Amino acid sequence: MLKTDLKKVNRLLITRFGIPERNFKMPDPLSMLLGTILSQNTNDNNSFQAYKNLVNKFPKWDLILSAKDLEIEKAIRVAGLGNQKAKAIKNVVTYVFEKKGIVSLDYLREKKNEEILDELTSLDGVGVKTASCVLLFSLDRNVCPVDTHVHRTLNRIGLVKTSAPDKTFREIYQSLPDGIGHQIHTNLIKLGRMYCKPTNPVCKSCPLISICKFESKTNLKANPHEKNFMLLDHI
Numbered sequence: 047m048l049k050t051d052l053k054k055v056n057r058l059l060i061t062r063f064g065i066p067e068r069n070f071k072m073p074d075p076l077s078m079l080l081g082t083i084l085s086q087n088t089n090d091n092n093s094f095q096a097y098k099n100l101v102n103k104f105p106k107w108d109l110i111l112s113a114k115d116l117e118i119e120k121a122i123r124v125a126g127l128g129n130q131k132a133k134a135i136k137n138v139v140t141y142v143f144e145k146k147g148i149v150s151l152d153y154l155r156e157k158k159n160e161e162i163l164d165e166l167t168s169l170d171g172v173g174v175k176t177a178s179c180v181l182l183f184s185l186d187r188n189v190c191p192v193d194t195h196v197h198r199t200l201n202r203i204g205l206v207k208t209s210a211p212d213k214t215f216r217e218i219y220q221s222l223p224d225g226i227g228h229q230i231h232t233n234l235i236k237l238g239r240m241y242c243k244p245t246n247p248v249c250k251s252c253p254l255i256s257i258c259k260f261e262s263k264t265n266l267k268a269n270p271h272e273k274n275f276m277l278l279d280h281i
């Protein structure tokens with residue numbers, strides 16, 4: 047049932063927004079993980095700038111091993127929570143090096159989704175959303191990372207009834223139809239930013255109004271402005 051509903055939602059979203067473009071070349075898993083850490087609790091422009099600063103400062107991730115936390119923090123300050131994110135980045139790079147002797151997460155390619163989720167979320171500063179972004183955007187696994195938009199929209203539509211994004215991720219994890227992870231993730235974020243906003247959702251023009259079970263559907267007039275925003279597709 048949930049699988050069928052997810053399929054239906056995906057189809058309706060594609061009818062309105064199209065099939066989201068994907069990067070021809072996927073980033074390596076470590077770059078994706080560091081980029082996603084930077085994207086936590088900030089906007090796309092700032093996190094993308096912070097990522098570019100980090101790459102400029104440390105053209106090879108090995109260089110982070112001998113860097114002081116403050117050097118990393120200065121490079122990424124624009125993304126906010128600089129101290130916290132610098133520690134998480136240093137911790138991830140050090141962990142990988144100590145585990146494998148090289149600064150690369152390519153060994154994850156051989157692992158199953160669950161193993162990867164368990165391993166990455168055991169690291170400080172890496173939550174389920176961050177780990178699932180590595181699965182989707184770097185390893186091309188069929189998962190739907192759940193941020194605040196995906197969590198809110200899926201609950202309003204009535205596909206899940208959950209209290210937190212990580213629970214939403216787990217709820218749909220096993221039921222996600224093959225091959226739709228990137229599509230539904232990207233288009234639900236678009237839906238959440240353009241129509242299903244936290245307050246005053248623009249239900250009148252929403253592509254899902256016919257199936258949505260949200261009790262407080264409103265009839266506000268829509269004036270959505272589409273924008274190319276998917277930072278994680280540009281890492």
Ligand code: SF4
Nearest residue numbers: 242247249252258260
């Ligand atoms: S109909 Fe309204 S509440 Fe339902 S998904 Fe669309 S914008 Fe959100």
